[in-house]
Amino acid sequence: MSSNEMTAMTTSSGELLAENKVPFWRLRKAFANYVALIPYLAFALFPFYIIFITSLKSKQEINNLGESPFWATGIAVENFTYLATNTSFFEHWMVNTLIVTTVSTIISVTVGILAAYALARLKFRGVELFGVAVFITYLVPQTLLFLPLIDVVNAIDDYIPIRDTYWSLILTYPTFLIPFVTWLLMGYFRTIPVEVEECAYLDGCSRLGALFRVVLPMAIPGIICAILFSYTLSWNEFLYSLVFIQDEHAKTLSVGVFTELIRGDIYFWGSLMAACLLGTLPIVILYGFLMDYYTSGLTQGAIK
Amino acid sequence: MATIKLQDLWKHYGEVQAVRGINLDIAHNEFVALVGPSGCGKTTTLRMIAGLEDITGGMVQIGDRVVNEVPPKDRDIAMVFQNYALYPHMSVYQNMSFGLRIRKTSKEEIDRRVQNAADILNIGELLERRPKQLSGGQRQRVAMGRAIVRDPVVFLFDEPLSNLDAKLRVQMRTEIKKIHQRVQTTVVYVTHDQIEAMTLADRIVVMNNGVIEQVGTPDEMYSNPRTHFVASFIGSPSMNFTPCNLTKTAGGLAVRLNDDISLPVPEERAARYASYADKEMIFGIRPEHVTERRQHANGAQQDIDANVNVLEPMGIDTMVFFSLGPTEICARAEPSAVSNVGESMGFTVNMDKMHLIDPSTDAVV
Known part of the structure; x- marks a missing residue:
């Protein structure tokens, strides 16, 4: 029973309670709920808080050990202007990251959808083995995979110059994104009742027609989830980016910030934090837009 | 088309x-x-x-x-x-x-x-x-x-x-x-x-x-x-089945259910069943063809008596369960004519509606 119904019931049935007065036990329960969330919030949000606070501090304030690190005395924008004027943050890193992330996500989700559909629905020899193989590929750590990939990138570079450009990343990110997306969507496609698809066949759809007109619309939450995760994974990717790209203008955010704002043992804390803050914004915005779809139950009502 | x-x-x-x-x-x-x-x-x-x-x-x-x-x-x-x-x-x-x-x-x-x-x-x-x-x-x-x-x-x-x-x-x-x-x-x-x-x-x-x-x-x-x-x-409640022996009698054939009960087969069926005489068969009869004791319309109706095990009132009829040898038989009776559980009740079996199954082929003969 929702709290609204509950309140309506108590107010209509009993004169004992004054109008609109929330009973004490309900307040206590609400309070307890929030208290239970505090440890989670402390761990999850504290780093963001520090990033946010530090990015707003001036260099003097950061270096002044007398000041509390947990609070800012004023708002300084010098860290942000430093990023804009002294680094390639906006004109290159951000742009590169957006391009790499978007293109590799599109590639991975497209390939992943087709692969996952095939593995979830088609019957062919070795289909199960293939499914397991996908999962195992996903388990191989990137820290091992980058070594052979260097060879691959160099080999391709002999014909098409991709080394030191974001194309080397667009080509290599799908190696870990596709298995992940495929695995995730395979599970999702299996939850879609096969009868709905069969009904589409009887209604005159080919397999591809049924996939696009019926299965994919029903799989939107799963696809959104795949997009979000592969976007986040490539956005945060560090290792391949570090290995394949040395040119400062071709770097992505994660590596650019790390290599250009930490010089030897000197940390540009203010601009580092400002870069982190700005770097997370696109992801936050993306989640904000897609979260509603992600959580909505789209397959409801299809079957009994 | x-x-x-x-x-x-x-x-x-x-x-x-x-x-x-x-x-x-x-x-x-x-x-x-x-x-x-x-x-x-x-x-x-x-x-x-x-x-x-x-x-x-x-x-x-x-x-x-x-x-x-x-x-x-x-x-x-x-x-x-x-x-x-x-x-x-x-x-x-x-x-x-x-x-x-x-x-x-x-x-x-x-x-x-x-x-x-x-x-x-x-x-x-x-x-x-x-x-x-x-x-x-x-x-x-x-x-x-x-x-x-x-x-x-x-x-x-x-x-x-x-x-x-x-x-x-x-x-x-x-x-x-x-x-x-x-x-x-x-x-x-x-x-x-x-x-x-x-x-x-x-x-x-x-x-x-x-x-x-x-x-x-x-x-x-x-x-x-x-x-x-x-x-x-087919049919609800489903047909009753009980093992029987098809015996030859003076008048023709009879379905012998146990030592006490032997139900004569209607004359017009005798020829059809003749080749199964003296064999172990399965006797099948629908509940609606085992009723409370009724007046006989012709020679095909046979009377048996049994103690009532369970009653299931359905409104229009009452289902009466009674034991017949190893099996329990369901009869469909007029609610007013039903005895209490444990008491004896008279039934009439309409042998015109009987079925005889050959257990070796499972075919209705």
Whole structure:
């Protein structure tokens, strides 16, 4: 029973309670709920808080050990202007990251959808083995995979110059994104009742027609989830980016910030934090837009 | 003309043989019910007609066309699934018009057909809703509407009522019959509920273990079952069976149930049963043919007495259970004529309606 119904019931049935007065036990329960969330919030949000606070501090304030690190005395924008004027943050890193992330996500989700559909629905020899193989590929750590990939990138570079450009990343990110997306969507496609698809066949759809007109619309939450995760994974990717790209203008955010704002043992804390803050914004915005779809139950009502 | 012809139809799933050489001819506009227990192959047969299941052997013909290799989309068939299988991301209107839109029907024609189907099914006010906003019965109607709109040559139903509650099921059963009377089409209807099959179908096909046991009108299935299985499957409550010995007597033949009870076989049946004399047989009689003690209309009625074990009042009749040798017999009696549990009661058995089964072949002789 929702709290609204509950309140309506108590107010209509009993004169004992004054109008609109929330009973004490309900307040206590609400309070307890929030208290239970505090440890989670402390761990999850504290780093963001520090990033946010530090990015707003001036260099003097950061270096002044007398000041509390947990609070800012004023708002300084010098860290942000430093990023804009002294680094390639906006004109290159951000742009590169957006391009790499978007293109590799599109590639991975497209390939992943087709692969996952095939593995979830088609019957062919070795289909199960293939499914397991996908999962195992996903388990191989990137820290091992980058070594052979260097060879691959160099080999391709002999014909098409991709080394030191974001194309080397667009080509290599799908190696870990596709298995992940495929695995995730395979599970999702299996939850879609096969009868709905069969009904589409009887209604005159080919397999591809049924996939696009019926299965994919029903799989939107799963696809959104795949997009979000592969976007986040490539956005945060560090290792391949570090290995394949040395040119400062071709770097992505994660590596650019790390290599250009930490010089030897000197940390540009203010601009580092400002870069982190700005770097997370696109992801936050993306989640904000897609979260509603992600959580909505789209397959409801299809079957009994 | 949409006749359906199944010829020596087989379906294997690896080692499992789901359908084993079925032959069936379905006439134009005929309503045929495939009925049988779970796993008897009825749904597999239906899915092979629809094209959703590959055919291992044999032939499916719709009209003049062999459709073995024709994909479902080109068979011009509509199917109502057990779980309705509505498109959840479309409104009721879109659900119903989907097939027509795929086939590039004009907008006016789609509108006309959807409105027509909505009128038939009384779902005119639901057209803008999404499936999740509908009740089970409404979803069921939409699923049927989606099929009606298409005006297909064949209608397939796969246990369409089994997800509805009892009351709605009976109501929808009548609706389906009305719809078939209005929208004349060939219908193949799969159900495990023999009452549904009896009430709806022109002809019933009883399947068991992947083969057809018997095909016939509901009346034939009820009065003249040809196998033990059909005899036990059709009718509710189901037929009583008890082992017996067919003995020769001075007057002819008698069904000897135990040392005390021996029921003479009606004269006109004596010749038919003669070759089974002195053999162990199974005696079958429907509950409605074992009644409270009645006046005998002819020599075929026989009286027996037994103690009542259990009573099940149904309103119009009361089911009376009593022991006869190793088996328990169910009788259908007038409520006012029933004795109390534990007390003796007189029954009359109508031997004109008896069945005799040869246990070695399971055939009704």
